Amino acid sequence: MSEFVPPSNPNVEPEEAGFDLWGFLCRRAWLGFFFGTIGATAAYYYYLRQPVVFKATSQILITKQQAEMPVNTVNGLAPNGRSDPLASDIQTIMSELTVRPAISDGRLRELPSLSGASNLTQTILNGLNAERTVEDGQVLDISFKGTDPDDCAKVVNAVVASYDKNLRETYTDQGMVVSNLLxxxxxxxxxxxxxxxxxxxxxxxxxxxxxxxxxxxxxxxxxxxxxxxxxxxxxxxxxxxxxxxxxxxxxxxxxxxxxxxxxxxxxxxxxxxxxxxxxxxxxxxxxxxxxxxxxxxxxxxxxxxxxxxxxxxxxxxxxxxxxxxxxxxxxxxxxxxxxxxxxxxxxxxxxxxxxxxxxxxxxxxxxxxxxxxxxxxxxxxxxxxxxxxxxxxxxxxxxxxxxxxxxxxxxxxxxKAGYHRTQVLAPATRGYQVEPNFQKCIIVGSVAGIAVGLLLGLLVEAADKSFRSPDDISQTLRLPIVGISPQIQLGRRDRTNPIDPAIVTIHRPRSQSAEAFRGVRTYLMAATRGEGHRIVLLTSPEPGDGKSTMSSNLAVTLAQTGKSVLLIDADMRRPTVKRLFSLKNKMGLSNLLGDVSLDVNECIESVTFEGSTLDILSSGECPIDPGERLMSDRMESLLNMLRDRYEWIIIDSPPVLAVTDSATLSRLVDGVILVVRMNGRTRMGAVRAAETLRTLGANILGLIANGIDPTKHGGYGYQYGVYGAGGRASKYYAEAPNKR
Structure with a gap:
C-alpha cells in the first residue's frame, strides 16, 4: 500500500482557541439591540411615573476657637483630640434637637407640601442632609429634598437658623455647666x-x-x-x-x-x-x-x-x-x-x-x-x-x-478663651429638580437591557452545538482543512449534457465551488509529491454532508489534469454516483465482489468531458450483505489490482456513524478525507466520526468544510481570476512542499 506524505501532520493537536468575542457579537448583536430597546422603553416609562423631587441648598461657615476643656461638654461640642472637628456639628444639625425648634420657629407645618405629614419631624429628617463642601474644610452644605421648590428653601433656612440659635445658647451655658460639674x-x-x-x-x-x-x-x-x-x-x-x-x-x-x-x-x-x-x-x-x-x-x-x-x-x-x-x-x-x-x-x-x-x-x-x-x-x-x-x-x-x-x-x-459661631455664606434659594434624571434612567435601562440580551446570547451560544466556521471545525476535530466548498447553486439542467449540475467542475469550471475542488486536488498532489497510484476514501459523519458530490467533483478535477482516475461508488445502500453521471451500466462493485469470474472491465464505465476521461465503477446492484462484501479478501485484491491500472482512485463510501463500511475500507486505502457540512450538524457526530477513524488507525488527511454560506463566511475561498475578501482561503490549504 502506498503511503501519503502530507505537508503537515493532521493528528497534531492545534492550539486551544479562545472565546470568539467578535464572532459572538456578530451573531448575537440583535439580542443586545432588542433587549436594549426594551430596557430604554421601560426606563422611559419609569421616568414618567416617578414624582418630581426638588433640592435646595445653603452654605454655612462654622468658626471654632476653643481652649482645652477639663471635661467633655454637652452636645459633643468639646474638642476630641484629632477627631473630626465638624462631626458633632453635622450630627447636631441632622437631629431632632435642631429640627423641632425649626418647625415651630419657621412655621413649617403651614407649608403646602408638608401640611399633610403625620410625623413632620421624621419627614424633614429623611430629606435633610449636611456634608462638607471641601474635605477638611469648615464650610457645610445643608440641603433638603422635597416636592415643592419654594418649601425646600424655607426648610433649609429654618434649620440653619435653629442650629445657630441652639449653638449660641449651648455655648453661653457651657461655663456654668462645667463649673457645676467640677x-x-x-x-x-x-x-x-x-x-x-x-x-x-x-x-x-x-x-x-x-x-x-x-x-x-x-x-x-x-x-x-x-x-x-x-x-x-x-x-x-x-x-x-x-x-x-x-x-x-x-x-x-x-x-x-x-x-x-x-x-x-x-x-x-x-x-x-x-x-x-x-x-x-x-x-x-x-x-x-x-x-x-x-x-x-x-x-x-x-x-x-x-x-x-x-x-x-x-x-x-x-x-x-x-x-x-x-x-x-x-x-x-x-x-x-x-x-x-x-x-x-x-x-x-x-x-x-x-x-x-x-x-x-x-x-x-x-x-x-x-x-x-x-x-x-x-x-x-x-x-x-x-x-x-x-x-x-x-x-x-x-x-x-x-x-x-x-x-x-x-x-x-x-x-473665656474660646468661641463657636456660624456664618451663612449662601442662603437657600428656590430648589432645582434632581429626580428623576432622564439621562440616567435611559442609560441605566439601556445598559441593563443590553446586558440581559448578551447574557441570553451566551446561553443560546452555549446551547448551540452546530459548527460556526471552518476554524471551529478544524479546532474541534483537530484536523487541517484541505478544502472549503461553498453552497452549490444548482442551475438549470442542460438537456444536452446528462451529467448532474452538481458536478460544477464540468458545468461551471470558473465558479468558486470548482476552484475549491481544485484546491483539494492541489493538496493531494502535493501530498504525494507528484507520484501516482494513490487511493483516497471520502466519507462523512452522517448522511447529507455531501460526500458523494465532493467525491465526484474531486475525481473530475484529477481527471482534468490528464491523470488516469477511477471513481468507485462504495455506498451500496444509497448509491449516488450513478445518478450524478447518468450511467447506464447496471454492473458494479457489488457484482465484482459477489462473482469472482466477472471481468472488472465489464463493470467500469467511462465518462468523457472537455477532452478528459473519467472511469467510474458504480455500486452495482444493492446486495443484502454490503458490509461483508467490503470486508472480504476479494475487495482488498480488487483494490491492489486497480492500483496498478490507475494513478488515482477516489472512493465514495457510506457515512461513518451510519454503518461500518467506511471503517472497513479505511484500512485498505492510502488516506481518508472527512466531509463535514457547516449548517445543521452537531459537533458530537463529527467528533465521534473522527475518533472512530483514529481508533481504527486510518490515515486522516484532513477535512472538507462543505456548505459554506458566502454571505456569512465571505472571506473563505476565492473565484477564478477574482480573489475573495482578504484572500483568507490560502490560510486553510496546506502548503505544498518543494517537489523532488
Missing part, C-alpha cells in the same frame, strides 16, 4: 478620700503588723527565717553523723583494722579540736595506721568504679600489703602491748547513733514550730494585702481629687 465632683471625691483615711486608721489599730514609717513587716516572717537556719544546721549535723556511721560500717565489712579505724576516729576528733597541729603529735605507727585506712578507702572506691581485676585495684592492694608489712616490723621492735582497753570503736558508734536520734527529735520540734509560724504568717499576709489595698485607694483618691481641684481653677479660663 464642684460636685470635688465634694464627692473629698468625702470618698476622708472615708478611706478613717477606715485605714481603724485597720492599723487592730492589726498585728509592725509599722516602721512606710514599711510594714511581720514578726512571723523573721521567726520563720531563724527556724529555717536552725533546721539547716541540724540537717547538716545529721548528714555528717550518718556519713561517719556508714564509713565505719563499710570499713569493718571489708575487714579493715579496728585499730586503724580507731586511730582514724581519734585523729578526726583531734582534728576538730586542734586543727592542723595533729600532724606534729602523731607517732610513726599512728601515721602508718592512718595511711592504711586511707588506702582501704581508696580501694573501696576503686572496686566500685573498676572491679576486682583492674590494674588500679591491684596497685592499691599491693601498697596496703607493703604498708602492713612495714607496720608489723615496727610493732615487733616495740615493747609488748599494754593491757586490754575498752573497745573505743563500738562506744563511738553507739554515741553517733545517740547523737543522730537526738538530732531527729530536734528536727521534729523545729518542723512543728515552723508550721505554726507559717500559719501565722499566712494570716498576717492577708493583713498586709489589705493594708496595701487601703493605701492604694487613698493614693488614687488623692490623685483624682487634686486633678479635679486643678481643673476647677482652669474652667473659667477655658470658657
Amino acid at each position: 464642684k460636685d465632683a470635688k465634694e464627692e471625691w473629698l468625702t470618698t478620700l476622708r472615708k478611706c483615711e478613717d477606715e485605714y486608721a481603724e485597720f492599723r489599730k487592730s492589726s498585728s503588723l509592725i509599722y516602721n514609717g512606710e514599711n510594714v513587716t511581720s514578726l512571723s516572717e523573721s521567726r520563720m527565717a531563724g527556724i529555717e537556719i536552725e533546721r539547716s544546721k541540724v540537717m547538716i549535723a545529721q548528714t555528717e553523723i550518718q556519713s561517719q556511721i556508714d564509713a565505719i560500717q563499710k570499713a569493718l565489712e571489708r575487714g579493715g583494722s579496728r585499730e586503724a579505724i580507731t586511730l582514724m576516729l581519734e585523729s578526726f576528733n583531734d582534728k576538730k579540736k586542734s586543727g592542723d597541729g595533729l600532724e606534729t603529735s602523731l607517732t610513726p605507727t599512728q601515721k602508718f595506721t592512718r595511711e592504711i585506712f586511707q588506702l582501704e578507702l581508696e580501694e573501696a572506691l576503686a572496686l566500685q568504679d573498676h572491679g576486682e581485676d583492674h590494674p588500679k585495684v591491684r596497685s592499691i592492694r599491693k601498697r596496703i600489703e607493703m604498708t602492713r608489712k612495714y607496720l608489723s616490723n615496727e610493732l615487733s621492735d616495740q615493747i609488748a602491748p599494754p593491757a586490754k582497753k575498752m573497745d573505743f570503736l563500738q562506744v563511738y558508734i553507739e554515741s553517733l547513733h545517740q547523737q543522730k536520734k537526738a538530732g531527729e527529735e530536734r528536727l521534729l520540734q523545729l518542723n512543728s514550730l515552723f508550721e505554726e509560724e507559717q500559719r501565722i504568717a499566712k494570716e498576717q499576709l492577708d493583713l498586709q494585702i489589705k493594708d496595701k489595698r487601703y493605701r492604694n485607694d487613698i493614693a488614687r483618691s488623692e490623685l483624682t481629687f487634686n486633678a479635679i481641684v486643678s481643673q476647677f481653677k482652669d474652667a473659667d479660663l477655658a470658657v
Whole structure:
C-alpha cells in the first residue's frame, strides 16, 4: 500500500482557541439591540411615573476657637483630640434637637407640601442632609429634598437658623455647666478620700503588723527565717553523723583494722579540736595506721568504679600489703602491748547513733514550730494585702481629687478663651429638580437591557452545538482543512449534457465551488509529491454532508489534469454516483465482489468531458450483505489490482456513524478525507466520526468544510481570476512542499 506524505501532520493537536468575542457579537448583536430597546422603553416609562423631587441648598461657615476643656461638654461640642472637628456639628444639625425648634420657629407645618405629614419631624429628617463642601474644610452644605421648590428653601433656612440659635445658647451655658460639674465632683471625691483615711486608721489599730514609717513587716516572717537556719544546721549535723556511721560500717565489712579505724576516729576528733597541729603529735605507727585506712578507702572506691581485676585495684592492694608489712616490723621492735582497753570503736558508734536520734527529735520540734509560724504568717499576709489595698485607694483618691481641684481653677479660663459661631455664606434659594434624571434612567435601562440580551446570547451560544466556521471545525476535530466548498447553486439542467449540475467542475469550471475542488486536488498532489497510484476514501459523519458530490467533483478535477482516475461508488445502500453521471451500466462493485469470474472491465464505465476521461465503477446492484462484501479478501485484491491500472482512485463510501463500511475500507486505502457540512450538524457526530477513524488507525488527511454560506463566511475561498475578501482561503490549504 502506498503511503501519503502530507505537508503537515493532521493528528497534531492545534492550539486551544479562545472565546470568539467578535464572532459572538456578530451573531448575537440583535439580542443586545432588542433587549436594549426594551430596557430604554421601560426606563422611559419609569421616568414618567416617578414624582418630581426638588433640592435646595445653603452654605454655612462654622468658626471654632476653643481652649482645652477639663471635661467633655454637652452636645459633643468639646474638642476630641484629632477627631473630626465638624462631626458633632453635622450630627447636631441632622437631629431632632435642631429640627423641632425649626418647625415651630419657621412655621413649617403651614407649608403646602408638608401640611399633610403625620410625623413632620421624621419627614424633614429623611430629606435633610449636611456634608462638607471641601474635605477638611469648615464650610457645610445643608440641603433638603422635597416636592415643592419654594418649601425646600424655607426648610433649609429654618434649620440653619435653629442650629445657630441652639449653638449660641449651648455655648453661653457651657461655663456654668462645667463649673457645676467640677464642684460636685470635688465634694464627692473629698468625702470618698476622708472615708478611706478613717477606715485605714481603724485597720492599723487592730492589726498585728509592725509599722516602721512606710514599711510594714511581720514578726512571723523573721521567726520563720531563724527556724529555717536552725533546721539547716541540724540537717547538716545529721548528714555528717550518718556519713561517719556508714564509713565505719563499710570499713569493718571489708575487714579493715579496728585499730586503724580507731586511730582514724581519734585523729578526726583531734582534728576538730586542734586543727592542723595533729600532724606534729602523731607517732610513726599512728601515721602508718592512718595511711592504711586511707588506702582501704581508696580501694573501696576503686572496686566500685573498676572491679576486682583492674590494674588500679591491684596497685592499691599491693601498697596496703607493703604498708602492713612495714607496720608489723615496727610493732615487733616495740615493747609488748599494754593491757586490754575498752573497745573505743563500738562506744563511738553507739554515741553517733545517740547523737543522730537526738538530732531527729530536734528536727521534729523545729518542723512543728515552723508550721505554726507559717500559719501565722499566712494570716498576717492577708493583713498586709489589705493594708496595701487601703493605701492604694487613698493614693488614687488623692490623685483624682487634686486633678479635679486643678481643673476647677482652669474652667473659667477655658470658657473665656474660646468661641463657636456660624456664618451663612449662601442662603437657600428656590430648589432645582434632581429626580428623576432622564439621562440616567435611559442609560441605566439601556445598559441593563443590553446586558440581559448578551447574557441570553451566551446561553443560546452555549446551547448551540452546530459548527460556526471552518476554524471551529478544524479546532474541534483537530484536523487541517484541505478544502472549503461553498453552497452549490444548482442551475438549470442542460438537456444536452446528462451529467448532474452538481458536478460544477464540468458545468461551471470558473465558479468558486470548482476552484475549491481544485484546491483539494492541489493538496493531494502535493501530498504525494507528484507520484501516482494513490487511493483516497471520502466519507462523512452522517448522511447529507455531501460526500458523494465532493467525491465526484474531486475525481473530475484529477481527471482534468490528464491523470488516469477511477471513481468507485462504495455506498451500496444509497448509491449516488450513478445518478450524478447518468450511467447506464447496471454492473458494479457489488457484482465484482459477489462473482469472482466477472471481468472488472465489464463493470467500469467511462465518462468523457472537455477532452478528459473519467472511469467510474458504480455500486452495482444493492446486495443484502454490503458490509461483508467490503470486508472480504476479494475487495482488498480488487483494490491492489486497480492500483496498478490507475494513478488515482477516489472512493465514495457510506457515512461513518451510519454503518461500518467506511471503517472497513479505511484500512485498505492510502488516506481518508472527512466531509463535514457547516449548517445543521452537531459537533458530537463529527467528533465521534473522527475518533472512530483514529481508533481504527486510518490515515486522516484532513477535512472538507462543505456548505459554506458566502454571505456569512465571505472571506473563505476565492473565484477564478477574482480573489475573495482578504484572500483568507490560502490560510486553510496546506502548503505544498518543494517537489523532488
